[in-house]
Amino acid sequence: MTAAIDPEAPCDLCSLPVGVRPFSLAAPEKTLIFCCEGCKGIYQMLHQIKETGDPLGNN
Ligand SMILES: [Zn+2]
Numbered sequence: 001m002t003a004a005i006d007p008e009a010p011c012d013l014c015s016l017p018v019g020v021r022p023f024s025l026a027a028p029e030k031t032l033i034f035c036c037e038g039c040k041g042i043y044q045m046l047h048q049i050k051e052t053g054d055p056l057g058n059n
Pocket residue numbers: 011012013014015016034035036039
């Protein structure tokens with residue numbers, strides 16, 4: 001039961017296809033997907049999203 005993410009799905013930041021190894025970010029309302037760690041980081045910064053589901057995150 002792996003979460004099937006369409007490799008053609010657009011990155012939530014830059015709209016490029018996310019590819020087969022997307023970077024996902026579990027936001028409160030939905031799971032966002034990004035083509036690269038940079039896009040994920042920028043989106044997180046812009047929207048002040050705290051990743052959920054990772055209580056051991058090193059902050
Ligand atoms: Zn991107």
